[in-house]
Amino acid sequence: MLDQYQQQHPYLLALDSIIFGFDGEGLKVLLVKRGIEAETWSLMGGWLQPNESLEDAACRIVFDLTGLTNVYLEQLYAFGNPTRDPITRTVSVAYFSLIKIDEFEGTLSNTFQARWFSIYELPPLLFDHGDMVDLALKRLRYKAAQHPIGFELLPEKFTIPQLQKLYEAIYNTEFDKRNFSRKILSTNLLTKLDEKQKGYSRRGAYLYQVNSNKYQLTHNAFLNFIPSPELSL
Amino acid sequence: MLDQYQQQHPYLLALDSIIFGFDGEGLKVLLVKRGIEAETWSLMGGWLQPNESLEDAACRIVFDLTGLTNVYLEQLYAFGNPTRDPITRTVSVAYFSLIKIDEFEGTLSNTFQARWFSIYELPPLLFDHGDMVDLALKRLRYKAAQHPIGFELLPEKFTIPQLQKLYEAIYNTEFDKRNFSRKILSTNLLTKLDEKQKGYSRRGAYLYQVNSNKYQLTHNAFLNFIPSPELSL
DNA sequence: ACAAAAGTGTTAGAGCTACACCCATGC
DNA sequence: GCATGGGTGTAGCTCTAACACTTTTGT
Secondary structure: OOHHHHOOOEEEEEEEEEEEEEOOOOEEEEEEEOOOOOOOEEOEEEEOOOOOOHHHHHHHHHHHHHOOOOOEEEEEEEEOOOOOOOOOOEEEEEEEEEOOHHHOOHHHHHHHOOEEEEOOOOOOEOOOHHHHHHHHHHHHHHHHOOOOOHHHHOOOOEEHHHHHHHHHHHHOOOOOHHHHHHHHHHOOOEEEEEEEOOOOOOOOOEEEEEOHHHHHHOOOOOOOOOOHHHOOO | OOHHHHOOOEEEEEEEEEEEEEOOOOEEEEEEEOOOOOOOEEOEEEEOOOOOOHHHHHHHHHHHHHOOOOOEEEEEEEEOOOOOOOOOOEEEEEEEEEOOHHHOOHHHHHHHOOEEEEOOOOOOEOOOHHHHHHHHHHHHHHHHOOOOOHHHHOOOOEEHHHHHHHHHHHHOOOOOHHHHHHHHHHOOOEEEEEEEOOOOOOOOOEEEEEOHHHHHHOOOOOOOOOOHHHOOO
């Protein structure tokens, strides 16, 4: 009975978070330098606490670094190779999150030595964190092609050209702006505001926001322009 | 330094497998009655051993029950609610696998009291195993719509009508046979054999098999007839 | 007046859906 | 000869991809 439980080896259980952000130009990942291996960049991580669910713990970890709550958070994968952590055997459940970079308080950075890195110019990472980032990027590409999650990376109010730049950054490609805006608007997920964005272009672009009633309900197919080689999950 | 590791609580780490099979009529899940709660049906599961990766462990568990190796196996999700296992806190990583039911040796069943259940008529399950099955079904539907994994549930040689019945079972719906076979054949993933299936219908249907060179390479979009409400992951 | 980005429409082709009839065989 | 399941073709429609010019405004 209970012997079956007591005879088992327990393991350390960590969580690691791939935190994506978009600064208007490129897709970024937030990395830190932490404790043991303070010379190597790594993902923000932490240990599972006795009364937390995995998701609670992942939330807490993102909050500790960014000060943000209510961010988009999704379980990515459990990494459990016996040799992945050379110090002790540790299973790590990786989560990825999408944050609105404009809400991120850079002030917390120095506690953790955090820095944004372009996904195309990552430094060498601790343990298997490089694999985690690769997988997270694949998953983000896969998912953003079919579900309206891109908005999580933009401010509350944004323009169509901003959204296009975001998708171009995610897929590292370019889209035709006429086809792009037609497809986005045909989803009816966006509400056009009376405001225009100032300062970036002379003419100014209309601001939009997600109309949240539809956002919740539409977990159906969203966009179909997945650049083919990127599908895999 | 190492203190950081030593101060942490370890947890028991289990694996649970959702094993799908297709018997020509309906989509089935393989359930067992095991140890502690021998009155409740549950998923086949086991504990992570010190030298195994998560995937190794999941493989082993599927092998122990079915005697099969080289089955399709994919990590589904890590379940870690503090109260999910009332006996001890346990984190479980769930995997789902697709097996060719004709290769499954039913002889092993009585060791584990295994039985196939229709996914639409499941008994009450242990712990959160019901959630696991629900999620696995969602994932299977999501994935099979875009990736050619359905074949994993069929014998090496199969007919188009068999394949159609499988997809109809997965999505619990019906497809037009003309459109179905056109779409399947247009992927060029199948090789038509000179043999016909005998015994099931009077006329007999041509047998096909997956041409495996293309199967490997084509992790691109596959089919587009995802019944809309089922997308979510 | 010009530079820089925003905004907008059309056309040809591909892919999708819906639909009905003949074929081969065992009884 | 008939019942059962297997196999095939077409027409209308929708969606997609490709493509260029006009508008606005700050300097």
